[in-house]
Amino acid sequence: MPELRRDPIVGRWVIISTERGKRPSDFGPTQTAKKSGFCPFCPGNEEKTPPEVYSIRSDGGRPDTPGWDVRVVSNKFPALQIEGELLRKAEGIYDKMNGIGAHEVIIETTEHDDDLADLPVAQVARVIRACRERITDLSKDKRFRYIQIFKNHGEAAGASLEHSHMQLIATPIVPRRTVELLNGFLQHFQLKERCILCDIVDQERTAARRVVAENEDFICFEPFAARFPFETWVMPKKHQASFEEMRDDQILSFSALLCETLQRINVTLNRPPFNFVLHTSPLNEWKEEHHFHWYVEIMPKLTKVAGFEWGTGFYINPTPPEEAAEHLRAAGAFLPNAGRNGVGAEAPGDLLREV
């Protein structure tokens, strides 16, 4: 059973995965992902993963057999464990609890070599729908307070398997970064009775300098205080607290803008490794009162986080977000699939039906 431990000074929780128990010799001098010819996420290898917890199968078919479009399975090496009780305990002045949670993998495509950005918008929309369904389902488990969806693309971003996938981790505590965001939203609301991210969207649309692209429902821009070069946010233009509140038509327009954004990043930065994280409302009793506005943060891995950043939480960004936005806007002319699959265009009706 992994253990959750709380830092006694700043209150940060960490997951100590005792069962992985890495020894000094497990950390090589260079950490290259082992690439074997075998991929557990490819169709036909369904029995090599834990059983599927959800799938989208437009042509039908039984679970754990080929024929799926998107497949969600438990992580074979989960950071947290689904069975058991929380059991909060003290160890002298320290606090700990059992590492309870869920850790799932969302396999985005049957094609081993396709990246998320290369998929047709309708397929990206299926992936996003699968995320929505998993959040909705897992939020019924009252032990969980937050669900984090994220993607590590490329070795430098921490991906250990090539085949394009996202991950989901449900945690029994609201993570520290989410608490900071919640406090920020709440503070602004108490002062202004408005959502701070709605205010930000307004200011960005007026200033226009940092906006990369938008469609009817969603906007993509470079944040004013970007920590990383080409850090990019995608969010609903109208207030929406939780990702899982998205309607089917919103899923389609979100997928179109997300796909377009990733393509712009690929064109501009030559397919960089990146991390993608979803920030959304916590679950259950935490949900109502905090005026959260969900958004997705895309962080291309172009620079290394070093001692100063670790020590201070202060980031040095060598590319002003205004310049990054200019490059990403200019990339519009070179999008590989512009017009072909709905990117940059209004979502056509047949795509909507297909989702």
Place this chain on the structure above:
Amino acid sequence: MPELRRDPIVGRWVIISTERGKRPSDFGPTQTAKKSGFCPFCPGNEEKTPPEVYSIRSDGGRPDTPGWDVRVVSNKFPALQIEGELLRKAEGIYDKMNGIGAHEVIIETTEHDDDLADLPVAQVARVIRACRERITDLSKDKRFRYIQIFKNHGEAAGASLEHSHMQLIATPIVPRRTVELLNGFLQHFQLKERCILCDIVDQERTAARRVVAENEDFICFEPFAARFPFETWVMPKKHQASFEEMRDDQILSFSALLCETLQRINVTLNRPPFNFVLHTSPLNEWKEEHHFHWYVEIMPKLTKVAGFEWGTGFYINPTPPEEAAEHLRAAGAFLPNAGRNGVGAEAPGDLLREV
């Protein structure tokens, strides 16, 4: 002039270094440090760095000539700029100010190929003394609120020059991580009228499981809620708020334990890349009331920080700190210089005089 910008939701400040202004093509697919034969930190090349602001020269000699033991110069590409006014400004709902600060480099040795861990304790003590003198001097500048000393060792830890050095950045605001620490110290003090890190030192010495080594004044242990495998803290056993309060004899025993700790890490993990950061009291008016206890955090770079960590601030540590401590204790038998230069031994009087 670099710009300091504040994230409007969570209040995090970032440095946007407009003058570096990196374009997309500046980020290569692989970021290998360019190794030329020339090193600006080697003796004889003093004119290739900005003028020295401090040096230790046991044999005398003029500034910016060979003959130094430790040399401190301004960073040639500073993240913050020493000249100018803060000029706090609004940009709609956003906050920004001029990027005022100091950014210095502490060159630890004249020998291009020696790492900090390889130096005689007396030389490490000179480096630490140089750090103390620079903090004391810069804290007279009332624009500064915090001074961060850190070290990036190895390319994976963000080092761009091989020749062993530390860096110092003075900032006009107290960084977010320091504020979190200050709040943690203050909260515990208000509750218990004791320092939380003094309590932690007590509990660790009693439990002993996570202790790596100690001498009369300092202790080294793996923290209970370590974020990273082999994350290691070194700190004074008796309460001391600020690093720069260290007396000369304490500098020597700190240097001995720091050196020994780095050697244990090198033996155990085959000379890994690492980051080293000093957490110490903020300057001036922030200093008195917060009950800070200074410490050094050493973070070997063995795993990659990925989407989950970025999204949540929640870390997954695959090596329990108790196991890491066991490995580091066992490394004691294999320390390269044990006994030779004071490592693991009581500090001999001649070393003390030499510092």
